[in-house]
Amino acid sequence: MLARKTLIHEWPRFLPAVIAVAFSGLLLLAQAALVLGIFGNAAVYVNGSRGDLWIGSPGTQSIDQGLPLSPEIEMPLRMDPGIAAVEPFYLRYAEWRSPETRGGMSVAVSGINVRPDGLLFSRVLPLDLRERLAEVGAIIVDRADLQKLRTRPGGQATLNGHPVRVVGVVNGLRALDGANVLASAETAQLISTPEEGSLPTYFVAEVRDRTQVAAVRERLSQHRSFGAYEVWTSEAFSRKTQLYWLLQTGAGAGVLFLAAVVFVAGAAITSQTLIAAIAGSMRAYATLKAMGVGVSALRNVVLQQALGVGLTGTALAAILCAALLAVAHNQNVPVRMTPFVALVCAALVMGIALISGLFAVRRVLREDPASLLR
Template sequence: MTYALSTIWFERQRFLPAVLAVSFSAVLIAVQAGLMIGLVSMMSVPVDRTRADVWVGYPGVRSVDLGRPIPARWTSRIEAQPEVERVEPCTIGFSLWTNVSTRDAPATPEVITVVGSRLEPDSLGACEFLHNDPTLMAKLTEPFTVAVDESDLGRLGIRGVGGQAEAFGRRVRVVGIVRGYQSLGGPYVFCSNETARAMLREPPGGVTYLLAKCRPGTDPEVVVKRLEKYSQLTAFTADDLSARSRKYWLFTTKAGIAVGFTALLGLLVGAVVTSQTLYAATAASQREFATLRAMGIPRWRLKMTVVEQSLWVGIFGVILALPLSILLASAAESLGTQVRLHPLVLLASAAITLVMALASGLAALRSFQGVDPAHNIR
């Protein structure tokens, strides 16, 4: 065991606040980053959990939920591409939900995100939950029937299946509940294309997106680049539109900036506490360091000991932060909030925390100004 590590062990009460500060910073960075990724990923759900390879919409679409109507007749332009196997419409947009199933419903309408798709076993626009529940998919083929996520029942003012509401004057009925489709904006409401057009008051012959499935072994990027010659539309691969939607909600809506600022604040607090704790521990050990100097140990070796101590403090803090981050993420998800602790997020938070701990150790070296062999005979 090295001198630095043994010092931490025998003086653990002195170094424990530094370890806890580092752990707090690592937990805050990891959870905040996972929360940010989870929140913005909610807005790309209509893309991520469908089977389309290419999405075609109105020029300048910034997010999947911000599409505008395009003519359905443009289907022929997409079907003309040799890589395309089939094309189908999809209707996505905002509407107003007014609950009429209970007397205690809120008077203020709720903004919802309507997602209409073709409801067949091979549908490109239907979410995976509907593909896994053919009975619910069949129910949604009935006019003015919808499905909502169970986490949004309270926001929509309904108790479950059988609830009724009005959307722009159209009476709709809830016939099913889906799970895992929370939304950062308006709650997702899934239905058929026909019901969606009525709820959104779309003009006849218009759709929001045209979805294409490419033949096996072909590259969707080729189709997207070839469709660029049509200035009236914009084509995206599913991955591109998903990333575009997340970036819009991350940077344009300032949601990511707020979360990032909170994580930065935690990092600064952890850095200050760690630096001051290491400084106090080093200052308290001046007599021991002075003895080592009198024994001929060079000053640079003693400084390296302090830096090594800061590294071990960072390592212990990260080890403690890992299970705490997973526990907090699980608790947040049980409350209906998605926290995605991707391995890269955990690695990045650990690396940032270790760098912060090392920087704190370097800042604590200023206490060496008073280390002198004569210190022990004063």
């Protein structure tokens, strides 16, 4: 009761602490959203598709590292009674040149099935745009990559020297590095190197009963007579790819280091501001202590104040972060947030607030009431 009344009637004194908590929470949420968005783009091939299982070369650590597979591997996939559909995926890296660029740049070309029931990129590619890819040489790029590729809808370019035309643009296809280009399987094979030829990089399979995905994966993993391959669920392959880019690349190490700096800086600012706000009531605490109020009661008052400041600041941070993410999406900035990550960030901010409250409690209990009441 006392803590709540103090927060309400003396809110100007606690306002800087609330703002500090909100600022710390906003930094943490924004950093987490950027990490999820940027490194989630590395697995856009998986997350943007409807397949349940991915079949690739053994030991593949990230989807961009896949090696050509034997076409014979498709046979046991289609023979399995638990498989409803199978599609080859042709992932090629090609040199992009447009009339407006002096040099070339490397792009990732995804050769997919262009039928309306296609599994690959079904969550990103509308049906009308998928149909346009049926023309050999037709490609689709992300809207945010138009400037990078120096092209436009209807623009002409070459991939490994073969002429292509941009027949449409989509959102949600942005690559972690370079650019992603969607094309038909025929176009991808046309621009392939002699070593790649018509060999697929992956096979994607849809399972009839989603509850049997693990069982089908285990069954397919036992076949070896048609060639060497490894089978992953879509969730596992997406997570594997994102963790590789986050933990085993220089880009990931840099982002994680920056996230740690942001967290430490936010924690320091928040704790000092909150301790200062609570210290402003030191005379009131000294009076209560002189009147015989117990240590546990004083501790509860201070921690309740810290909890109230933390909850208010966290709520404000959530509102500001939602607005910031909306602006970022509108500007094609790769950001993403999940409920679990949001709860983790909120728990961290609340932890900072409560730890700061404990430090304030130590100061309250250490001070001599007589010296404060002079």
